[in-house]
Amino acid sequence: MNAFRIxxxxxxxxxxxxxxxxxxxxxxxxxxxxxxxxxxLVLALVYSHTDELNxxxxxxxxxxxxxxxxxxxxxxxxIQPNMMRLIEDVRDGKLDYALTxxxxxxxxxxxxxxxxxxxxxxxxxxxxxAVGLSRVTTDLGALDALAFGVALLFGAVMIxxxxxxxxxxxxxxxxxxxxxxxxxGIFQTGRWPVGIYPGWLRYSVTFLVPIAFAVxxxxxxxxxxxxxxxxxxxxxxxxVLFVFARWFWRFGLRRYSGASA
Amino acid sequence: MTTLTETVPRREVGSARAWAxxxxxxxxxxxxxxxxxxxxxxxxxxxxxxxxxxxxxVWTTIADQQGGSVQGxxxxxxxxxxxxxxxxxxxxxxxxxxFWEYRIREGELNKDLLRPILPLHYDIAYFAGWKVVVxxxxxxxxxxxxxxxxxxxxxxLLEIAVFAVAIWxxxxxxxxxxxxxxxxxxxxxxxxxxxxxxMTTELLLSGRLVPLPLMPDWVQDVSRFxxxxxxxxxxxxxxxxxxxxxxxxxxxGVQLLWILIGLAIFRVAWKHAIRRYSAVGG
Numbered sequence: 001m002n003a004f005r006i007x008x009x010x011x012x013x014x015x016x017x018x019x020x021x022x023x024x025x026x027x028x029x030x031x032x033x034x035x036x037x038x039x040x041l042v043l044a045l046v047y048s049h050t051d052e053l054n055x056x057x058x059x060x061x062x063x064x065x066x067x068x069x070x071x072x073x074x075x076x077x078x079i080q081p082n083m084m085r086l087i088e089d090v091r092d093g094k095l096d097y098a099l100t101x102x103x104x105x106x107x108x109x110x111x112x113x114x115x116x117x118x119x120x121x122x123x124x125x126x127x128x129x130a131v132g133l134s135r136v137t138t139d140l141g142a143l144d145a146l147a148f149g150v151a152l153l154f155g156a157v158m159i160x161x162x163x164x165x166x167x168x169x170x171x172x173x174x175x176x177x178x179x180x181x182x183x184x185g186i187f188q189t190g191r192w193p194v195g196i197y198p199g200w201l202r203y204s205v206t207f208l209v210p211i212a213f214a215v216x217x218x219x220x221x222x223x224x225x226x227x228x229x230x231x232x233x234x235x236x237x238x239x240v241l242f243v244f245a246r247w248f249w250r251f252g253l254r255r256y257s258g259a260s261a
Numbered sequence: 262m263t264t265l266t267e268t269v270p271r272r273e274v275g276s277a278r279a280w281a282x283x284x285x286x287x288x289x290x291x292x293x294x295x296x297x298x299x300x301x302x303x304x305x306x307x308x309x310x311x312x313x314x315x316x317x318x319v320w321t322t323i324a325d326q327q328g329g330s331v332q333g334x335x336x337x338x339x340x341x342x343x344x345x346x347x348x349x350x351x352x353x354x355x356x357x358x359x360f361w362e363y364r365i366r367e368g369e370l371n372k373d374l375l376r377p378i379l380p381l382h383y384d385i386a387y388f389a390g391w392k393v394v395v396x397x398x399x400x401x402x403x404x405x406x407x408x409x410x411x412x413x414x415x416x417x418l419l420e421i422a423v424f425a426v427a428i429w430x431x432x433x434x435x436x437x438x439x440x441x442x443x444x445x446x447x448x449x450x451x452x453x454x455x456x457x458x459x460m461t462t463e464l465l466l467s468g469r470l471v472p473l474p475l476m477p478d479w480v481q482d483v484s485r486f487x488x489x490x491x492x493x494x495x496x497x498x499x500x501x502x503x504x505x506x507x508x509x510x511x512x513x514g515v516q517l518l519w520i521l522i523g524l525a526i527f528r529v530a531w532k533h534a535i536r537r538y539s540a541v542g543g
Binding site for chain 1: 301304305307308309310311312314315318319322323326327331332409451453454457458461464465470471475476477
């Protein structure tokens with residue numbers, strides 16, 4: 001319970017901090033708008049040459065795009081800023097400040113930062129998803145909606161675990177500067193249902209970098225093509241990944257000896 | 262009092278040999294520096310291949326669904342296009358406009374202004390040297406991608422020769438326009454919005470997103486009169502496509518034209534910008 005209290009506290013402070021920089025909201029709005037327009041243009045271009053892509057219609061892919069933007073927003077609001085700060089702190093030796101606090105270190109390093117203006121992507125992603133859903137011919141049942149919620153939540157947990165593993169890598173490889181660019185590049189694979197990728201890439205973006213779980217699986221849920229086995233696998237894999245990430249974090253911590261102190 | 266003209270003999274400044282010496286030394290420096298960071302460079306290049314691989318898979322899927330080709334472009338063509346894309350994309354990385362903001366904000370420019378030559382020369386030379394490292398690192402990447410994606414590549418000798426020149430033409434076109442765009446930073450600290458807009462236009466009209474023949478006709482018409490495709494689509498197409506000898510050579514001519522236009526815009530902008538400049542930091 002303490003973890004939630006701390007998360008809430010950091011969240012409040014973070015929001016107050018960010019609210020000072022209001023022009024950033026306009027900047028973010030502009031950038032999100034550009035990204036959205038490009039995404040929609042690409043979809044229009046693809047579907048001007050074909051009616052369906054690997055069994056997915058245009059409205060269905062609109063749902064995929066919406067979920068990818070939504071998930072991307074969540075990652076950039078919370079997960080990525082915290083993990084980048086962790087990587088920087090390891091390099092600068094400032095991680096000591098977090099470690100000396102009488103709280104769970106993993107919780108602390110995961111909740112210190114919040115980029116509130118990225119919420120724009122949450123909104124625009126949800127809007128695209130809603131528009132996509134309104135055009136999909138199949139009906140969205142209550143069970144589908146529930147499965148979607150579960151898949152989205154566990155997908156986010158998996159992305160968090162993946163990022164924590166990468167950031168913990170900073171204990172060994174100090175220069176993780178390009179981690180963000182690498183991840184952003186690979187995250188773009190989520191724009192399309194993983195089924196179109198060749199086997200090696202499909203497995204990579206499912207189990208190595210869990211983008212398929214974070215985007216395609218929720219998209220399968222809202223388009224009524226999700227099998228319960230897939231959802232069960234997502235829950236199991238998320239749990240395993242979480243336990244492993246926590247172990248790896250502690251393992252890495254033991255190696256950390258501070259850089260400045 | 263020691264002045265610049267005394268320390269650097271007048272006849273050397275501006276002589277062809279001095280320029281060649283400056284460019285070669287700077288390039289050598291860049292090669293040595295960047296080879297030290299080969300892992301970081303590789304990470305960067307590796308992250309970059311996600312983008313073309315996604316495009317490639319999408320268009321290959323559509324081609325396969327439609328019996329092997331989209332508008333006459335085969336899966337093998339797409340593979341070749343997007344593999345060569347990775348090199349051209351890397352050649353397109355130059356001293357970008359946003360770096361001018363950094364250069365001004367951090368006071369780096371003050372130091373650059375003390376030199377007897379334009380910062381532009383240093384940027385061109387340094388990034389050109391870096392490109393040598395990038396090309397070397399690219400080769401194994403290209404081999405790997407070719408093994409996975411089966412490209413259809415059967416260039417003539419002239420096509421290879423034109424490609425070898427055109428990638429440097431692309432580099433110079435993009436350098437000129439990015440440097441010229443960077444001049445905006447002398448007037449505003451919020452150039453980012455304009456740079457984003459520019460990058461997006463570039464993404465759509467250069468052939469980075471898709472080979473231009475897949476674009477609607479009017480987009481192709483518009484992009485013919487803009488610099489973007491000459492820095493991206495043309496170099497790729499010179500190697501991958503079936504351009505005639507005349508088209509190949511004319512393409513190089515158009516590249517040269519855009520380099521000169523870009524340079525002219527930069528010179529004018531620079532003249533006005535530097536008058537406005539009053540150092541920051543130090």
